Amino acid sequence: xxxxxxxxxxxxxxxxxxxxxxxxxxxxxxxxxxxxxxxxxxxxxxxxxxxxxxxxxxxxxxxxxxxxxxxxxxxxxxxxxxxxxxxxxxxxxxxxxxxxxxxxxxxxxxxxxxxxxxxxxxxxxxxxxxxxxxxxxxxxxxxxxxxxxxxxxxxxxxxxxxxxxxxxxxxxxxxxxxxxxxxxxxxxxxxxxxxxxxxxxxxxxxxxxxxxxxxxxxxxxxxxxxxxxxxxxxxxxxxxxxxxxxxxxxxxxxxxxxxxxxxxxxxxxxxxxxxxxxxxxxxxxxxxxxxxxxxxxxxxxxxxxxxxxxxxxxxxxxxxxxxxxxxxxxxxxxxxxxxxxxxxxxxxxxxxxxxxxxxxxxxxxx
Amino acid sequence: xxxxxxxxxxxxxxxxxxxxxxxxxxxxxxxxxxxxxxxxxxxxxxxxxxxxxxxxxxxxxxxxxxxxxxxxxxxxxxxxxxxxxxxxxxxxxxxxxxxxxxxxxxxxxxxxxxxxxxxxxxxxxxxxxxxxxxxxxxxxxxxxxxxxxxxxxxxxxxxxxxxxxxxxxxxxxxxxxxxxxxxxxxxxxxxxxxxxxxxxxxxxxxxxxxxxxxxxxxxxxxxxxxxxxxxxxxxxxxxxxxxxxxxxxxxxxxxxxxxxxxxxxxxxxxxxxxxxxxxxxxxxxxxxxxxxxxxxxxxxxxxxxxxxxxxxxxxxxxxxxxxxxxxxxxxxxxxxxxxxxxxxxxxxxxxxxxxxxxxxxxxxxxxxxxxxxxxxxxxxxxxxxxxxxxxxxxxxxxxxxxxxxxxxxxxxxxxxxxxxxxxxxxxxxxxxxxxxxxxxxxxxxxxxxxxxxxxxxxxxxxxxxxxxxxxxxxxxxxxxxxxxxxxxxxxxxxxxxxxxxxxxxxxxxxxxxxxxxxxxxxxxxxxxxxxxxxxxxxxxxxxxxxxxxxxxxxxxxxxxxxxxxxxxxxxxxxxxxxxxxxxxxxxxxxxxxxxxxxxxxxxxx
Numbered sequence: 001x002x003x004x005x006x007x008x009x010x011x012x013x014x015x016x017x018x019x020x021x022x023x024x025x026x027x028x029x030x031x032x033x034x035x036x037x038x039x040x041x042x043x044x045x046x047x048x049x050x051x052x053x054x055x056x057x058x059x060x061x062x063x064x065x066x067x068x069x070x071x072x073x074x075x076x077x078x079x080x081x082x083x084x085x086x087x088x089x090x091x092x093x094x095x096x097x098x099x100x101x102x103x104x105x106x107x108x109x110x111x112x113x114x115x116x117x118x119x120x121x122x123x124x125x126x127x128x129x130x131x132x133x134x135x136x137x138x139x140x141x142x143x144x145x146x147x148x149x150x151x152x153x154x155x156x157x158x159x160x161x162x163x164x165x166x167x168x169x170x171x172x173x174x175x176x177x178x179x180x181x182x183x184x185x186x187x188x189x190x191x192x193x194x195x196x197x198x199x200x201x202x203x204x205x206x207x208x209x210x211x212x213x214x215x216x217x218x219x220x221x222x223x224x225x226x227x228x229x230x231x232x233x234x235x236x237x238x239x240x241x242x243x244x245x246x247x248x249x250x251x252x253x254x255x256x257x258x259x260x261x262x263x264x265x266x267x268x269x270x271x272x273x274x275x276x277x278x279x280x281x282x283x284x285x286x287x288x289x290x291x292x293x294x295x296x297x298x299x300x301x302x303x304x305x306x307x308x309x310x311x312x313x314x315x316x317x318x319x320x321x322x323x324x325x326x327x328x329x330x331x332x333x334x335x336x337x338x339x340x341x342x343x344x345x346x347x348x349x350x351x352x353x354x355x356x357x358x359x360x361x362x363x364x365x366x
Numbered sequence: 367x368x369x370x371x372x373x374x375x376x377x378x379x380x381x382x383x384x385x386x387x388x389x390x391x392x393x394x395x396x397x398x399x400x401x402x403x404x405x406x407x408x409x410x411x412x413x414x415x416x417x418x419x420x421x422x423x424x425x426x427x428x429x430x431x432x433x434x435x436x437x438x439x440x441x442x443x444x445x446x447x448x449x450x451x452x453x454x455x456x457x458x459x460x461x462x463x464x465x466x467x468x469x470x471x472x473x474x475x476x477x478x479x480x481x482x483x484x485x486x487x488x489x490x491x492x493x494x495x496x497x498x499x500x501x502x503x504x505x506x507x508x509x510x511x512x513x514x515x516x517x518x519x520x521x522x523x524x525x526x527x528x529x530x531x532x533x534x535x536x537x538x539x540x541x542x543x544x545x546x547x548x549x550x551x552x553x554x555x556x557x558x559x560x561x562x563x564x565x566x567x568x569x570x571x572x573x574x575x576x577x578x579x580x581x582x583x584x585x586x587x588x589x590x591x592x593x594x595x596x597x598x599x600x601x602x603x604x605x606x607x608x609x610x611x612x613x614x615x616x617x618x619x620x621x622x623x624x625x626x627x628x629x630x631x632x633x634x635x636x637x638x639x640x641x642x643x644x645x646x647x648x649x650x651x652x653x654x655x656x657x658x659x660x661x662x663x664x665x666x667x668x669x670x671x672x673x674x675x676x677x678x679x680x681x682x683x684x685x686x687x688x689x690x691x692x693x694x695x696x697x698x699x700x701x702x703x704x705x706x707x708x709x710x711x712x713x714x715x716x717x718x719x720x721x722x723x724x725x726x727x728x729x730x731x732x733x734x735x736x737x738x739x740x741x742x743x744x745x746x747x748x749x750x751x752x753x754x755x756x757x758x759x760x761x762x763x764x765x766x767x768x769x770x771x772x773x774x775x776x777x778x779x780x781x782x783x784x785x786x787x788x789x790x791x792x793x794x795x796x797x798x799x800x801x802x803x804x805x806x807x808x809x810x811x812x813x814x815x816x817x818x819x820x821x822x823x824x825x826x827x828x829x830x831x832x833x834x835x836x837x838x839x840x841x842x843x844x845x846x847x848x849x850x851x852x853x854x855x856x857x858x859x860x861x862x863x864x865x866x867x868x869x870x871x872x873x874x875x876x877x878x879x880x881x882x883x884x885x886x887x888x889x890x891x892x893x894x895x896x897x898x899x900x901x902x903x904x905x906x907x908x909x910x911x912x913x914x915x916x917x918x919x920x921x922x923x924x925x926x927x928x929x930x931x932x933x934x935x936x937x938x939x940x941x942x943x944x945x946x947x948x949x950x951x952x953x954x955x956x957x958x959x960x961x962x963x964x965x966x967x968x969x970x971x
Contacts, residue, residue, distance in 0.1 A: 008426055008427050008443060009427070010404070010427040010743040011427075011431070011741070011743065012433055029570055029573060030570065053568075055527075055531075056527050056530050056531055056534075056568065057527055058526045058527050058530070058564065113567060113568055114564065114567050117560070121530075121564055121567070121568075123568060145570075145572075160737075160740055160741075161736070161740060224727065224729040224732075224733060225729045225732035225733050225736050226728070226729045226732070243733075243736075243737045243740060243741075244729075244732070244733035244734075244736045244737050245727075245733045245734075245737070246727065279432070315737075315741040315744040316737075316741075316744045316745065316746065316747045316748075316751070317734075317746075317747060317748050317751055318747070318748060320737060335800075336747045336748075337747060337748045337749060338745075338746045338747055338748055338749050338751060338752035338800065339749065339752065339800030339801070339804075339965075339967065340745060340746070340747075340752070340798070340799075340800050341800070342745060357747075358745055358747070360743050360744055360745045361741075361744045361745060361747060363741070
């Protein structure tokens with residue numbers, strides 16, 4: 001018998017019809033919070049703002065004024081930290097008994113960062129960076145310059161891959177059953193400004209139609225990797241529920257989307273990265289807190305064992321992204337089609353079919 | 367006589383590597399943990415009947431990713447496995463390690479830890495001349511999980527503003543400054559120091575990178591004063607990596623980099639501080655432990671040893687050549703977390719040439735590797751996916767070894783690999799194949815070794831932990847190696863030269879100790895295994911049938927003594943190097959023949 005302590009989950013994900021959880025929004029350097037503890041915020045509301053310098057200029061004042069570096073300090077009109085506006089004088093030098101003045105002026109709005117060695121370093125052309133709430137909720141944590149935490153009551157689908165940042169809009173689900181094929185000719189003007197979801201693989205013609213009709217976001221089951229460059233140019237976020245390939249949407253995810261069809265949701269897709277970052281999520285707010293708090297809301301840190309009855313997501317072909325239920329922990333390692341012998345569990349997927357899946361290919365769902 | 371018997375015999379007459387023998391060994395039980403990107407592994411060594419033995423091991427998924435974000439949980443689970451197996455209590459009720467040992471089944475005497483988990487440290491290199499100090503700096507940086515994101519030299523054509531912008535944009539954890547010979551001119555170094563100072567002043571104090579200074583010794587105090595006291599950077603000093611133009615000294619900088627790795631991880635990654643506090647010297651990079659193990663093997667075997675650790679996020683190449691250790695870490699070449707980066711570095715046709723099937727979809731390889739990046743701990747469940755992973759493994763190893771060769775002194779950077787008496791294979795993908803034949807084939811395809819080579823497999827990922835433990839108690843490690851830590855795959859005879867396919871190029875005979883002599887023929891273009899039980903020594907005679915056939919430069923065919931392993935004797939007569947047939951069908955057939963020979967697996971239906 002395999003000791004259940006060895007049946008540890010390698011990864012966990014959130015795919016739940018309703019839960020309470022804490023969403024952490026990371027802040028850039030120098031971001032000033034614009035919300036207070038306990039405050040209720042709407043989706044896309046500004047949580048914090050940072051003014052980040054986008055340009056630097058190192059000016060050799062000694063050379064510009066044709067003086068020795070040692071004489072520069074006397075010519076400089078500013079101090080480190082001073083705010084400057086474009087065209088303002090930074091340093092001057094009188095020549096010919098005051099008849100002629102040489103000046104060094106600021107090239108942009110900003111501040112004096114440093115003065116020394118006959119040089120002056122400026123930074124400015126500030127870029128405003130706003131951190132938005134990815135879902136409505138209550139502010140429960142503010143760590144200035146670090147993060148803001150919001151408590152959210154919502155249905156959550158942690159998708160396999162996402163790109164394009166944040167969007168908030170009304171869900172328009174085009175399919176009622178999972179499919180391998182995608183018909184691009186289903187868009188109407190009703191889809192403009194909506195978040196459109198399909199239960200089949202995303203194709204280039206469908207993406208082009210979505211851009212044309214100006215949707216706010218796109219959710220699909222999967223797509224081929226070759227479509228990534230087009231996604232990167234799309235003006236809205238895209239999320240894949242299953243992963244890369246030609247894979248239809250899992251019934252479970254489709255069912256959650258179907259339940260909330262026509263309601264507002266958030267796509268918090270972030271930028272593509274590896275699994276060591278936060279995974280992208282679809283968040284569908286619900287008006288009331290669930291009767292029982294989901295474990296994930298408690299910021300749990302212990303590693304849970306896989307046990308019969310638990311919901312899991314399969315992470316490898318041929319059932320990549322499929323959601324099932326563990327029915328039994330296999331007592332011995334078994335051989336899979338690749339030839340590998342691995343410890344694993346029997347998982348029930350679809351209509352009562354149970355298959356052996358290695359532990360390494362299971363993601364525990366919360 | 368087994369491989370380990372050889373080691374132990376040799377050990378009586380040879381000294382352990384210098385690094386491992388600087389301090390007197392500390393006795394008692396040793397617990398070693400390695401925290402990888404996918405697995406956390408723990409091993410317990412203890413004295414049994416007067417000798418150190420490999421007592422137990424534990425393994426659990428690493429927990430440095432969401433929702434845990436703390437390695438402690440994975441370590442606890444791995445240690446629990448050992449406790450369950452041995453009855454020894456290792457952690458107290460608060461989850462802290464019990465050390466020193468408090469009785470026969472409570473606690474341990476020594477704890478060592480290595481880690482490769484998490485993202486690599488992000489660094490920039492500042493120096494003078496690209497081909498001199500910066501090249502040495504890069505070689506030092508390759509010894510740990512450091513991703514160099516930019517380099518600043520006197521040859522930089524960017525304006526000072528552009529260089530400052532670049533340094534700020536990269537948001538480095540560390541700046542490594544090299545350049546100048548000891549006692550040489552300092553003006554150019556001051557200029558570079560000024561550049562760093564300007565850029566770092568613009569970074570808020572709490573985000574300022576650490577500076578590792580490994581340049582002209584005469585500037586050390588000025589660096590501390592200017593960049594440390596005036597600007598507020600944390601300064602670490604190592605010996606100059608290039609004290610003279612023709613002298614390179616990397617050890618000191620490598621040690622400092624290992625220390626900084628631990629420091630950075632303790633600050634930014636949950637659990638590192640606590641686990642590090644259980645150790646004597648902090649958590650060491652896994653690659654350092656692995657390199658020490660290779661160096662121990664090199665010293666004991668008295669021949670060149672190559673180690674390949676193919677990880678999920680990174681690949682480590684460690685070598686002991688003429689008893690000189692070399693270590694190269696490739697932080698973005700890996701078969702899991704870094705699979706996406708592999709797509710940016712390795713051409714698709716280079717991966718596709720290793721497959722025995724037609725792609726069902728032009729994006730099949732990319733789709734698979736992107737999914738692998740999303741779920742790096744997953745394992746291939748289907749044969750085609752297995753082949754894609756093994757194609758990736760071969761190309762990563764080829765590329766990493768090519769990169770490492772640039773740092774091996776006296777070795778040509780291109781062409782055939784120098785002869786290695788032993789090659790150790792580590793990393794889950796290599797060591798947990800469906801059978802030993804796959805592991806052997808991947809290694810031979812990727813490395814194309816020459817001469818006579820012993821192939822060892824590290825199935826439990828013990829090499830880094832044993833290497834780290836060797837620094838404290840080398841005797842314990844040498845004795846523990848007797849406990850079947852590594853699997854001996856067997857001896858490989860690699861044939862170089864050209865001939866017609868299927869032409870008989872060698873005739874040989876094999877006489878195992880106490881057994882009958884058996885003759886065999888070797889045909890060009892084939893790979894063959896000849897049964898020879900594990901640990902059994904045999905006299906082998908090889909006679910070439912063509913003058914163009916050899917075992918590689920400087921390697922003579924003739925009579926030799928070899929030892930059997932899991933795969934027996936392997937004769938690789940595919941030539942060095944060999945070419946893929948242009949015709950796709952022929953290529954598929956050729957690859958399948960090799961797979962069938964080595965693994966016994968027929969072509970999939």
